[in-house]
Amino acid sequence: AAGVIQSPRHLIKEKRETATLKCYPIPRHDTVYWYQQGPGQDPQFLISFYEKMQSDKGSIPDRFSAQQFSDYHSELNMSSLELGDSALYFCASSPPSPTGQSGYTFGSGTRLTVV
Template sequence: AAGVIQSPRHLIKEKRETATLKCYPIPRHDTVYWYQQGPGQDPQFLISFYEKMQSDKGSIPDRFSAQQFSDYHSELNMSSLELGDSALYFCASSLGQGFQGTEAFFGQGTRLTVV
């Protein structure tokens, strides 16, 4: 079965550079969530989209932006990268706006290293 696809899997950037992470949800899933997981940390919610509209916002820095496109894939844009942005970035998708009764499926993550 198709899963959530994230690209790239690994990314190395220098400070102050920009990065774009992509997420392709499971077919027919209309909701996408982005999470950031620092080393030894639990995943922290960044932002979510339902039907191409932002549905919720968490601890996402102003330097980051995201959107969901007409084909439901999502991109997380990160500018003015800082060393502290080094983390594993997960995308998850689900069918419907809420998780009530509907589990979220996670991608393998993009490991971003800022040097």
């Protein structure tokens, strides 16, 4: 079965650079969520999109922006990177009722290292 695809799997950037993370949801899933998991931390909700519109916003820094495209894939853009942005970034997708049978499906994550 198709899963949530995230790219790249690993990314190394220098401070003050820009990074773009991509997420391809499961077919027919129209909602995408982004989470950030720092070293030894629990995942923190950043932002979500439903039908290409932002549906909820969490603790996402102003330096970050995201969008969902017409094919439902999503991109997380991160500018002026800081050392503290080093983390595992998860994307999840769900159909309109994520607490139903399908529920959330997480991607394998993108590990961002800022040096």
